[in-house]
Amino acid sequence: MKCVTLFRQDDHSWQAFGQDRDKPDNVIDTNQYMIRAGGSAILLDPGGMEVFPAMLAALTREIPVDEIKALFLSHQDPDIGSSLPLWRRVCRPDVKIYLSWLWAGFTAHFDRDATFTTIPDEGMEISLSHDVRLRFIPAHYLHSSGNFNVYDPKARILFSGDMGAALVPADRANGTMFVSDFAGHIQYMDGFHRRWLGSTRARDAWVAQVSKLDIDMLAPQHGLIFKGDDVKRFIDWIAGLEIGSGVASMNR
Amino acid sequence: MNQVSTPVRERTPRTDRIEARANGLLSDCRRAFHAFGELDELAENLRILSLNAELAAGRAGDKGRAVRALTQYTRELVNRLAQIQGEMNSLRGRTFALSSTILRGLSQMSLFERACGLIDDHDHDARAKSAADHAFHDIMRMLVDTLSDMANCVGELARRAHGVEEVVSQSDSIATNIAIEAAAAGVHEKEFRTVSDTMRHYVDDLRKMIDEASDAVRRASEKGESLRRLGMDSLGELGFNG
Secondary structure, three states: OEEEEEEEEOOEEEEEEEOOOOOOOOOOOOOEEEEEEOOEEEEEOOOOHHHHHHHHHHHOOOOOHHHEEEEEOOOOOHHHHOOHHHHHHHOOOOOEEEEEHHHHHHHOOOOOOOOOEEEOOOOEEEEOOOOOEEEEEEOOOOOOOOOEEEEEOOOOEEEEEOOOOOOOOHHHOOOOOEOOOHHHHHHHHHHHHHHHOOOHHHHHHHHHHHHOOOOOEEEEOOOOEEEOHHHHHHHHHHHOOOOOHHHHHOOO | OOEEOOOOOOOOHHHHHHHHHHHHHHHHHHHHHHHHHHHHHHHHHHHHHHHHHHHHHHHOHHHHHHHHHHHHHHHHHHHHHHHHHHHHHHHHHHHHHHHHHHHHHHHHHHHHHHHHHHHOOOOOOHHHHHHHHHHHHHHHHHHHHHHHHHHHHHHHHHHHHHHHHHHHHHHHHHHHHHHHHHHOOHHHHHHHHHHHHHHHHHHHHHHHHHHHHHHHHHHHHHHHHHHHHHHHHHHHHHOOOO
């Protein structure tokens, strides 16, 4: 599994883990992110059970596992957090698990003993260290009805969950975790966004919300990471995309 | 920007071995419960037969006195079967809950075994390996405990099977005694003989059920014990025994 450092300033860093070459082909590729500051770390969307061994191995090259103080689940899907009971076995007993209030009872099906710190619909802010604060910002209905992104104003990185996700075929991966040709990348995210996203109102609200943020990198849970001008290119692209394509299959 | 890759995944031989045996154990438990699947129907048939036999015994007057006593005893056996059936249902629920815990534990153990294989290199510090080993050990200990509970369930299942076996044996004797009474029942002989033959037919069905279930229970019991030992040995190898 690859590990790429997206940002580093003193003890504050962002690292992305993904593109696991050894994962079974039928398991969707996911990106996991770790933010560290002041001796604490938070893992964003720690991943599904199947990626856990490779993820644990990759992560523990970077930090001792007991430095992970929190896990954040953007929503309830299995590729996001079915590894939860496994992480809880290696993390410190008081590890915090952040999750939308909507999904606590559902995610307990993965791990009935987990205690969740639930995020209200309007989001919340947490301190990772004395000077690094993270904002859990709402991204409901994109695609999950209880869904959050994570914004780090200091690193100027937005973890965008499924917004910006792309399904890049293995034979088209060119070894980088970043988008290098936005126009060429559209083909890998077009179908995903048209079908997985359903609410135009939610999309418009998200676009308005993130347009106000200073973002150097937009880091999705699948596919490649946008940086620099490609962040705005993505926001402009998604703002004009027709979504909810599954509706066409109803009442035929 | 740094970029590193982890090595290729390894197989999980220890977990595979335990998983194969656990699947065998669960399959034998399922077979035993399946074998007892028609117990309630047979018990109901026996109950109706005893009611009809009692009516026939009433019609036979004095010649039916002994048959009437036998049919009352048959109803007691039917009640015993119903009680065993109820206990078996709760045992089935417990066994399937334990099965689910075992399967979940095996799946987690396999993932941790894979993680231990990936971490066991010079790029990781001892703490990482220790955390993964500890997690593996905790799951193994949970699995050994669950297997012990499972072994208790199999033991209880064996006792219930023995209970059904006793009912079968006593029902067989009752059928024989009704046949003897039939020989001296004159005009009622045919009616009593039909009762006796039908009861024997049910007894044969119950016996087949017991043979199938007992075989499955015996195999489950052996596999459960061997699995528990394998789990204990693995705990010992991990150096966390006790």
